[in-house]
Amino acid sequence: MSILSRPYFHDETAAFAFLESVIWPEGPVCVKCGSVQRITKVKANPEKRIRVGLHRCGACKAQFRVTVGTVFEHVRIPLNKCLQAAHLMCSSKKGISAHQISRILEVQYKTAWFLCHRIREAMRDGELPAMSGPDGVVEVDETYVGGKAKNRAYKEPNPKKEVFSLVERDVKLRSFHVANVTAKSVRPVIAANVDKATVIMTDESPIYTGTRKGFAGHHTVNHSANEYVRLGAYVHVNAAESFFSIVKRGITGTYHSVSEAHLHRYLAEFDFRYNNRSKLGCEDAERAERALRGIAGKRLTYGGTNEAHS
Numbered sequence: 001m002s003i004l005s006r007p008y009f010h011d012e013t014a015a016f017a018f019l020e021s022v023i024w025p026e027g028p029v030c031v032k033c034g035s036v037q038r039i040t041k042v043k044a045n046p047e048k049r050i051r052v053g054l055h056r057c058g059a060c061k062a063q064f065r066v067t068v069g070t071v072f073e074h075v076r077i078p079l080n081k082c083l084q085a086a087h088l089m090c091s092s093k094k095g096i097s098a099h100q101i102s103r104i105l106e107v108q109y110k111t112a113w114f115l116c117h118r119i120r121e122a123m124r125d126g127e128l129p130a131m132s133g134p135d136g137v138v139e140v141d142e143t144y145v146g147g148k149a150k151n152r153a154y155k156e157p158n159p160k161k162e163v164f165s166l167v168e169r170d171v172k173l174r175s176f177h178v179a180n181v182t183a184k185s186v187r188p189v190i191a192a193n194v195d196k197a198t199v200i201m202t203d204e205s206p207i208y209t210g211t212r213k214g215f216a217g218h219h220t221v222n223h224s225a226n227e228y229v230r231l232g233a234y235v236h237v238n239a240a241e242s243f244f245s246i247v248k249r250g251i252t253g254t255y256h257s258v259s260e261a262h263l264h265r266y267l268a269e270f271d272f273r274y275n276n277r278s279k280l281g282c283e284d285a286e287r288a289e290r291a292l293r294g295i296a297g298k299r300l301t302y303g304g305t306n307e308a309h310s
């Protein structure tokens, strides 16, 4: 037996039962009227085109499945395969390519690509409270990610894209990509995510000039001098640096290159795994379950037909 022997990876009825236990821990909730009483299961019947996982609300008569209103709502492959993909993405530290998912799940590449983005959307945090607070420190650090020119013989190399992350006490982090990184573009992101009573710690890059304004303080660290800074109980140990090395190896090694339009979703994926890592007591199965909790209230639709598949 292994974790991959679990029935919800192989059987759609078991997959729905599992997802229902994650999304509806207290029992089914009507997606239309919110009722939690008099909800009955409708038996699946392929001949009558009654699908697996259907429920009926006695109050408003609505029929619905747990996937309604989630990123899995319009996925056309069996739910057990979606759960396999979520598990693979959550257990691969540097990510897993849509090509790999397509081969393992035996689905078309495009299907796998959309599915991976849906799962990334589930991993994305919604509105979050401000980081840190009085006596707190948030470290801000930046890096560049992007494909290498030697791998793109017939095309112009992808310009490297700047990513910056906010790290709270070496534990949790949030990453962002903004085009044209300047003090003007970075400051509002920091302001929107960090409590005003926090001390900000950055390197000496000019993009952080003026960061002090609006915060309890701003300290700078000289990376090249290998400087360690002690500030109260806080020790600067380059949490962002170790995170960036995972992101870089993931983006160049697994995804090869990532288009600017989708970079924020890949960052959400790396943030999610980092913030739910084994070191914090979160193992693969629990991590996948936490990702699945994030499917609700998010829908991902692709209006354009010219989406870059990377």
Ligand SMILES: [Zn+2]
Residues within 6 Å of the ligand: 030, 031, 032, 033, 034, 035, 057, 058, 059, 060, 061, 062
């Ligand atoms: Zn209802």
